[in-house]
Amino acid sequence: MKKYSITIISTGSEITGGKSQDTNSMWMANELAGLGIKVRNFLALPDDPEIIYDEIISLKDKSIQRKDEIAWFILTGGLGPTEDDYTVDVVLKILNKPSEIVEKARLKLESIYRARGRDLGDLLPAVLRQTRIPADSIPLDNKVGIAPGFISELAPNINLCCMPGVPPEMREMFTKRLLPKIRDSISPTKMYRAEKFIWNQGESLYQEKFVKNHPILQTGRIEWGVTAKRGYVKVTYLSPEESDLAKILSDLDKSFPDSCSDDIFSLMPKILIERNQKIAVAESCTGGWVGKLFTDLAGSSQYFISSLVTYDNIAKENILFVNSETLLKKGAVSPEVAIQMTNGLEKHFDVDYSLSITGIAGPDGGTDEKPVGLVYIATKKKGQAARVLEYRFPGNREIVREASSHNAMFQLFKEITQ
Amino acid sequence: MKKYSITIISTGSEITGGKSQDTNSMWMANELAGLGIKVRNFLALPDDPEIIYDEIISLKDKSIQRKDEIAWFILTGGLGPTEDDYTVDVVLKILNKPSEIVEKARLKLESIYRARGRDLGDLLPAVLRQTRIPADSIPLDNKVGIAPGFISELAPNINLCCMPGVPPEMREMFTKRLLPKIRDSISPTKMYRAEKFIWNQGESLYQEKFVKNHPILQTGRIEWGVTAKRGYVKVTYLSPEESDLAKILSDLDKSFPDSCSDDIFSLMPKILIERNQKIAVAESCTGGWVGKLFTDLAGSSQYFISSLVTYDNIAKENILFVNSETLLKKGAVSPEVAIQMTNGLEKHFDVDYSLSITGIAGPDGGTDEKPVGLVYIATKKKGQAARVLEYRFPGNREIVREASSHNAMFQLFKEITQ
Numbered sequence: 001m002k003k004y005s006i007t008i009i010s011t012g013s014e015i016t017g018g019k020s021q022d023t024n025s026m027w028m029a030n031e032l033a034g035l036g037i038k039v040r041n042f043l044a045l046p047d048d049p050e051i052i053y054d055e056i057i058s059l060k061d062k063s064i065q066r067k068d069e070i071a072w073f074i075l076t077g078g079l080g081p082t083e084d085d086y087t088v089d090v091v092l093k094i095l096n097k098p099s100e101i102v103e104k105a106r107l108k109l110e111s112i113y114r115a116r117g118r119d120l121g122d123l124l125p126a127v128l129r130q131t132r133i134p135a136d137s138i139p140l141d142n143k144v145g146i147a148p149g150f151i152s153e154l155a156p157n158i159n160l161c162c163m164p165g166v167p168p169e170m171r172e173m174f175t176k177r178l179l180p181k182i183r184d185s186i187s188p189t190k191m192y193r194a195e196k197f198i199w200n201q202g203e204s205l206y207q208e209k210f211v212k213n214h215p216i217l218q219t220g221r222i223e224w225g226v227t228a229k230r231g232y233v234k235v236t237y238l239s240p241e242e243s244d245l246a247k248i249l250s251d252l253d254k255s256f257p258d259s260c261s262d263d264i265f266s267l268m269p270k271i272l273i274e275r276n277q278k279i280a281v282a283e284s285c286t287g288g289w290v291g292k293l294f295t296d297l298a299g300s301s302q303y304f305i306s307s308l309v310t311y312d313n314i315a316k317e318n319i320l321f322v323n324s325e326t327l328l329k330k331g332a333v334s335p336e337v338a339i340q341m342t343n344g345l346e347k348h349f350d351v352d353y354s355l356s357i358t359g360i361a362g363p364d365g366g367t368d369e370k371p372v373g374l375v376y377i378a379t380k381k382k383g384q385a386a387r388v389l390e391y392r393f394p395g396n397r398e399i400v401r402e403a404s405s406h407n408a409m410f411q412l413f414k415e416i417t418q
Numbered sequence: 419m420k421k422y423s424i425t426i427i428s429t430g431s432e433i434t435g436g437k438s439q440d441t442n443s444m445w446m447a448n449e450l451a452g453l454g455i456k457v458r459n460f461l462a463l464p465d466d467p468e469i470i471y472d473e474i475i476s477l478k479d480k481s482i483q484r485k486d487e488i489a490w491f492i493l494t495g496g497l498g499p500t501e502d503d504y505t506v507d508v509v510l511k512i513l514n515k516p517s518e519i520v521e522k523a524r525l526k527l528e529s530i531y532r533a534r535g536r537d538l539g540d541l542l543p544a545v546l547r548q549t550r551i552p553a554d555s556i557p558l559d560n561k562v563g564i565a566p567g568f569i570s571e572l573a574p575n576i577n578l579c580c581m582p583g584v585p586p587e588m589r590e591m592f593t594k595r596l597l598p599k600i601r602d603s604i605s606p607t608k609m610y611r612a613e614k615f616i617w618n619q620g621e622s623l624y625q626e627k628f629v630k631n632h633p634i635l636q637t638g639r640i641e642w643g644v645t646a647k648r649g650y651v652k653v654t655y656l657s658p659e660e661s662d663l664a665k666i667l668s669d670l671d672k673s674f675p676d677s678c679s680d681d682i683f684s685l686m687p688k689i690l691i692e693r694n695q696k697i698a699v700a701e702s703c704t705g706g707w708v709g710k711l712f713t714d715l716a717g718s719s720q721y722f723i724s725s726l727v728t729y730d731n732i733a734k735e736n737i738l739f740v741n742s743e744t745l746l747k748k749g750a751v752s753p754e755v756a757i758q759m760t761n762g763l764e765k766h767f768d769v770d771y772s773l774s775i776t777g778i779a780g781p782d783g784g785t786d787e788k789p790v791g792l793v794y795i796a797t798k799k800k801g802q803a804a805r806v807l808e809y810r811f812p813g814n815r816e817i818v819r820e821a822s823s824h825n826a827m828f829q830l831f832k833e834i835t836q
Contacts, residue, residue: 015444015447015460016447016456016457016458016459016460017447017448017451017456017457018444018445018446018447018448018449018450018451018457018645018646019448019451019621019646020444021439021441021444022444022460023439025436025462026433026436026438026439026440027436028436029433029434029435029436030435030436030437031436032436033435033436033437038434038435038464039434039435039436039464040434040463040464040469041434041461041462041463041464041469041473042433042434042440042460042461042462043459043460043461043462044443044459044460044461045459046456046457046458046459051458051459054480055459058476058480062472062476203498203499203500204499204500204544204545207500207501207544208544211501225431225432225435225437225465225502226500226502227432227437227438228498228584236432236437278730280733281727283706283709285713286710286713287706287709287710287712287713287714287718287722287725288701288705288706288707288708288709288710288712288713288725288727289706289709289710290706291701291705291706291707291709291710291727291729292704292705292706292707292710294705294706295703295704295705295706295727295729295779295819296705296815296816296819298780298781298782298815299782300705300729301729301730301783304705304729304730305729305730305732305733306726306727306728306729306730306733306737307705307706307727307729308724308726308727308737309699309706309709309713309724309725309726309727310724311709311713311718311719311722311723311724311725312696312719312722312723312724314723314767315698315723315724315766315767318766318767319724319726319737319766348733348736348737349732349733349736361713362716363716364716364717365719371533392534394530394533394534395562395563396562397714397716398562398586398714399562399586401713401714
């Protein structure tokens with residue numbers, strides 16, 4: 001692979017104003033990572049021609065200073081017909097060149113106007129603006145919308161590529177026409193990628209226990225990363241050798257035998273839908289969070305029947321038939337109540353799996369015997385006995401609640417898959 | 419306001435690698451917009467100390483060139499205990515200063531170790547790393563996690579602020595400790611502040627209908643901002659004159675008579691606790707989100723009894739006694755079913771107020787007659803008839819669900835306070 005540097009630039013005042021999430025940068029970086037190409041940085045800029053001009057000039061200067069690198073600045077946004085679409089004008093100023101109309105784009109615009117029954121005389125300069133690119137640049141067809149993209153050489157081996165910000169237009173253009181050009185210019189080796197979740201373990205424990213002692217990870221020929229989540233960590237490995245990944249994943253399973261999984265959030269719905277199985281949940285301290293997590297996904301109605309959030313004891317009794325004596329003697333946060341909650345679900349629903357959570361989220365309500373963070377999670381398969389696990393989550397109310405919700409889903413996943 | 423420039427920097431190879439969406443930048447820009455403060459640019463960088471160093475130096479140099487501006491570089495990420503957490507080391511190199519341990523953070527770390535029954539000898543240097551900040555920098559308490567943030571002066575009026583990347587840690591730190599400092603540095607006169615929520619209205623409507631025509635807002639002597647939330651906007655006004663604020667708030671009430679409120683998320687719990695009243699919720703499309711929002715707050719057990727998430731129709735029938743014929747004839751997403759859901763709650767619980775939500779969150783399940791985004795929200799006071807409102811929320815599944823949850827809470831608030 002040659003020396004290279006890639007910067008992704010998103011323009012739009014709605015992005016820097018905090019009104020719109022820029023999803024294009026992440027999407028492109030992920031596509032590039034799939035080919036083993038790393039992005040140096042993302043930049044988001046407002047629709048301000050002076051700022052865009054300054055930043056591109058500064059990127060160019062810094063790339064020239066770094067010497068002998070192939071640079072790609074991939075910019076999205078600002079190619080539309082409206083007054084705040086400045087991208088082409090800024091690039092014209094940088095290149096000191098005139099613009100030219102891309103004939104293909106103009107014809108497409110005309111045919112759309114004709115189809116709408118509007119006169120070609122309506123093709124005002126403002127509308128035609130979006131078919132312009134700088135002279136001597138390489139046009140990139142827009143198969144989804146109107147505005148063409150383009151690649152301009154700012155200096156030898158320093159390329160600025162501009163694309164529309166509308167995601168489907170950008171994605172088609174990027175995948176089909178830009179990505180092959182970038183890959184060919186730096187000819188990377190193919191990277192294989194693997195991801196695992198490790199449950200109820202901190203990031204530092206994973207590092208101490210696994211990374212520090214692993215022969216392959218210590219060689220440096222593998223790239224890896226850790227994303228800390230509530231109640232689990234997500235670990236990612238990238239390697240040119242598939243066999244390295246296989247070895248690491250197998251060692252990881254051995255190091256964390258009961259607490260390692262694939263991405264359960266995408267896997268569990270798939271399994272349930274394939275098997276046509278149904279689930280129901282009973283929540284206390286998580287207050288609806290587990291229900292929310294399940295129903296975040298489109299299609300959850302195919303397997304998710306209900307979550308009964310029995311926050312108050314009266315709700316545990318009235319809705320889930322939890323024994324008032326058990327509540328009195330053992331307390332709402334007890335393995336017995338967790339189990340009775342799954343039984344209560346089965347009285348209402350003919351589901352394949354039941355899940356319950358009861359715990360002390362804090363900040364109040366903890367005692368020496370039952371501190372904040374104590375949580376019981378029970379799972380039950382129809383026709384079998386319930387299983388219950390005790391957790392002690394560190395952290396504040398929000399952390400305890402989210403870690404509980406995530407680990408409840410993991411325990412249900414284990415119940416479903418074993 | 420003085421001349422200023424703000425850059426938000428997110429660090430993390432999982433961000434530039436396309437594995438994680440950076441949501442921190444947008445969130446901070448949105449909060450800053452709430453005070454009328456604009457962000458110049460966002461930057462995302464990998465966990466690479468050389469790149470982070472280069473970029474900060476280059477930001478500093480460019481800010482010095484722009485002259486007489488107050489600059490804030492707000493960086494998140496890289497403050498954790500692991501090997502790829504480079505932020506403090508990079509800043510030490512830039513400042514040419516040693517690090518120092520923040521005693522408060524070290525004590526917190528120790529107490530967590532003690533609570534887990536682990537020996538203090540386990541406090542390895544790797545773990546202690548996250549309690550360091552550069553000498554002579556201003557520490558920022560981390561109330562949610564361990565690693566403290568800090569503010570370092572790179573040059574006169576050029577500040578680098580580093581915070582953890584974990585969103586709840588960063589958010590608490592940003593709102594409570596950093597945002598006031600930024601505001602004071604840019605606009606140091608004492609300002610009175612007022613905030614209102616406007617429900618189920620877009621930002622542009624608010625601008626057209628209110629801001630454009632308001633005599634005081636047009637004078638420029640007031641600073642104002644808008645924070646876009648799901649299902650509402652939060653408007654903030656800052657003025658050296660209290661009387662200006664009173665006038666604006668009263669005019670706002672007149673312009674949005676049914677859709678303007680104070681912060682219901684803090685007000686509603688207070689009212690319910692004072693009155694010793696109880697509530698219960700029945701959810702469908704929101705899947706537990708409303709329950710989660712109520713129970714996010716400590717003390718919610720004083721008024722929140724239950725949320726019954728009857729996602730599947732069978733749950734609506736079995737748990738809430740919704741009439742199967744009504745479900746068949748009117749559909750699950752209908753005012754009739756919303757009302758029956760509140761009635762079902764009253765059969766289980768002796769609560770003062772009941773709330774129900776049923777709707778089509780999408781992406782599937784919409785028809786011409788009942789499109790995605792159609793949502794019914796019913797509220798009922800004990801002994802009175804239920805009231806139901808129809809909403810048509812624009813946006814994707816997540817937006818519809820969150821906007822529904824928020825507006826359901828607003829309708830309950832209105833039921834409680836009128």
